[in-house]
Amino acid sequence: MPQESKANPLLSLRGIRKSFGAVEVLRGVDLNVYSGKVTALVGDNGAGKSTLIKGIAGIYPFDGGDYVFEGESVQISDPRAANDLGIEVVYQDLALCDNLDVVHNMFLGREEKRGLILNEDDMERRARETLDGLSVRTLKSVRQQVSSLSGGQRQTVAIARAVLWNSKLVILDEPTAALGVAQTAQVLSLVRRLADAGLAVILISHNMVDVMEVADNIAALYLGQMAAQVEASDVSHGEVVELITAGRSGELGIQPKNGEGAA
Amino acid sequence: MSTQDTAASTTSGGLRGAFSDYVDRIRGGNLGSLPAVLGLVVLVVLFTVLEGQTFFSAFNFANLMSQAAMIIVLAMGLVFVLLLGEIDLSAGFAAGTSAAILGVTLTQNGWPLILSLIACLGTGLAIGLFIGLLVARLGIPSFVVTLAMFLALQGLMLLIIGEGGTIGIEDEFVIAVQNRNLTPIAGWILFLVVLVGYALFSGLRLRRRIAENLTHEAVSVWIFKVATLAVLGGIGTFLLNQERSRRPDITSIQGVPYIIPLILILLIGLTFVLARTGFGRHIYAVGGNAEAARRAGISVSRIKIACFMICSTLAAVAGILFASRDNSISPTTGGSTTLLFAVGAAVIGGTSLFGGRGKISDAVLGGLVVGVIANGLPLITSQAGIQFIVTGLVLLVAASVDALSRKKSTT
Structure with a gap:
């Protein structure tokens, strides 16, 4: 089952670009989201998480790149269109x-x-x-x-x-940010159950403990680029933090030869 | 399993369970109509003790209904605007202006009644549309828009009425609205129709929801409600059917005033709109959280415009009642304390000034409280100063209760 869904992501973004005036917020972002999996979207403030999410939800259109949903390239012009897709x-x-x-x-x-x-x-x-x-x-x-x-x-x-x-894809923006310990546990187990029920889940969170607990897949944004999207079981807490703060961690992430990533 | 749990929580315990739920709600800051009911009881007892002869007479009871009717109808309209967290300060003069249109077309231009009524209601509708557009599309605070309209409409009314100052109304239909009564038999039939209709409708709904295992109130609560309606409605009908003419040998005055079925129709119709239609639900949503409503795909500005239009149109209906009660229209129609009383009525009834909470029945309950004060105070004191102060204080108390309950429910 995981292999099968691995082969066909529910949502696949390729080379997504978005600028606000002169500011280039997203610079060629790739992202795969799978049914039945929790994909954590992490990144520091200003990395472009909200912009990416709002683009997926149809709040505003991306400037460039492919938006592929269920294997078909789609144009999302408004939130209704996103809702209609699920x-x-x-x-x-x-x-x-x-x-x-x-x-x-x-x-x-x-x-x-x-x-x-x-x-x-x-x-x-x-x-x-x-x-x-x-x-x-x-x-x-x-x-x-x-x-x-x-x-x-x-x-x-x-x-x-x-x-x-x-719905097929549920995007959760910081669901545990305002919650206490017991309620955080409740909500995280609910997030897990959503994925187990076959939905694709994107979880935005600043809380690494939550991310490591519930995510199958971690996508780290760094200054408008996707530093890396990795299986949660393949990385340690420390490596994720490095991806978020520096854009790379050893072999993972944006390598200096790219030029732009090495800040 | 949890299906059972969620359903059971509202059914268990019958009347006692419902009562403890109610106490919980009040503790939680949701006072509902409790202050209005208490206020009504206290005021009636107070005035009866102080000036029972006049106050608690059949004649005065009918008189009070007709006085309160105008406040109630105006307050019903204001509930729509208050639910959004907005205000309409111009409703009183919207009533006056619409009534002036009615008077001029009917008396001076000799239009047929139906055309005059349409013109009158159309005036209200247009005023509401204008206010709504300014508030919803331009984003001017409703307080400012309607304050400006308060003044402008007052001027418009003076121009419409012209130099004469007062326009008499002779049309039998318009006069009948506030001055004629159902026959005693018709009054009892009305009472029975309303009682049986309510019992049947709510009873069938209750039975269906019990059968399908949905949340529902306890059967004993339903019986209690029907019994309360039967007792209060029965007493009211009986009192209104008493002879209240001072000289029964010359003219007999008895029966339920026409105004009562009119208010009942508005109460039932508007309650249906607010509680059972998507439009009504969206009004509550916009008042509770406009941003959430917008994201849910609700057109916030359209809802706002519609509510201001409903408010001003109901004000026009109130204008007809003013014209009927006074048999004339003057530049003071809808002025003075009219609007204050109507806003007070809605708030005393339990409608929140902060939006999102309120019912049409609030306007009726609150209107009765305000009506009792306006009717009873002049019987115990002839000093206008005291009357103004007491009425102002009552509004302040109601607003304080509203603010406190809001504070309590958000912390």
């Missing part, structure tokens, strides 16, 4: 409405209706199926207002919302 992003601020309950939030903007009327029964049933499918047992009721939830529970709701739509 790509969902859970942003760091979660984008939940505190005054609505869990079901309402999961279906926000894509409510199920019978004629004019909201189909609350079906929405509640589907929300519960999704949460049960993810083995979420931390919610008291799907009719709880989000304002009454803890940070970890909110993260859970946001992730569940992302997988509700038969």
Whole structure:
């Protein structure tokens, strides 16, 4: 199974470029994301993680490079197009409405209706199926207002919302940044279960402990270039940190002969 | 397994469970309509004790309903705007301007009633569209836009009404809205239709949700709600059906005022829009977290424009009620304390000034509280100063409760 998915990445980016005015933020980035695997996207502030993610999600178009999804080259012009492909992003601020309950939030903007009327029964049933499918047992009721939830529970709701739509790729932006120890463990195990259920997951994180714990695959960005994308089992904590801070680690990474990478 | 758990948590314990849930909610800062209900009870007891003869009479009860009706309708519109976290200070004069259009076309130009009504409501709609465009497209704070409109509409109204100063209304339909009543039999039929309709609708929904193992309230809670409606509605209908004419031998005045079914229709219709349609859900979403709503693909500016249009159109409806109650339109129609009372009503009822929380029924409850104050205070003191101070204080208390509950629920 891993070999098979290895051969065909769900998402494959080749030579992605993106500039904002005179600033070249992404300089020929390659990235492979596989179904059933957690791909950690790491890199220092300003390495281009957010730009890469927003491009994948269709917030803005890349200037150059190939965007290949399920083996086909695609043009993503807006977030809807990304959603239609099965790509969902859970942003760091979660984008939940505190005054609505869990079901309402999961279906926000894509409510199920019978004629004019909201189909609350079906929405509640589907929300519960999704949460049960993810083995979420931390919610008291799907009719709880989000304002009454803890940070970890909110993260859970946001992730569940992302997988509700038969999505194939879920992008998580710093899901554990604001959480305590116990809740971080809960969310990480949820991330693991997403991948085990066959989804492709991109996890952005600054926390190396989290990355080493849950990632199958680590992609390190360094100053707008992909320093290296490696199997998590092949590298040590220290090597990843070197990739992030210097762009290379021994044999791995951007070698000085490239010229630009040796800063 | 967890399916069972999630469903069970809201059903177990029946009435007692529901009560402890309610206490938890209040502790958590979500007071809902509790302050309004308490306030209503306290005020009614207070005024009855101080000035029972006049206050607690059948005549005054009907009078109070008609006074409160205008505040309630105006407040219903404001709920839509407040839900977004916006404000409409011009709603009072939107009511006045629309009423002026009604008066001029009907009395001076002799238009048919239906055309005049359309012109009146259309005026409200246009005012709301204008405000909404300025707020949503240009991004001017609604406070400033509607403050400017507060002044501009006042001027527009003066121009429309012209030199005469007051326009009389003679149309029987417009006058009937606030001054005529259902026959006692029709009143009881209305009561039964509403009661049975509510019991049937909510009961069938409850049965379906129990059968399909979805979250639902306890059956005992449903029985309690239906029983409360039966008792309160029954008492209200009975009181309104009493003879309240001072000279029954000359003219008999009894029955439920027409205004009550009108308010009921608005209450049910608008509650349906807010609670059961995608549009209503999106209003709450925009009020709760506009950025999240935008990312979910909701057109925030369209929702905003629509809410301002609903608000001003309901203000036009309130304008018709003003015209009907006074049998005329004057430059002060919709002015003075009108808007303050309406905003106060919505907030006292439990609608948050910070957006995202509120219901149409808040406007009804809060409108009754404000109506009782406006009706009862002049009976105990003739000093206008005291009346203003008390009303201002009530609004401040309501806003404080709102701010405190928000603070509590976010920390």
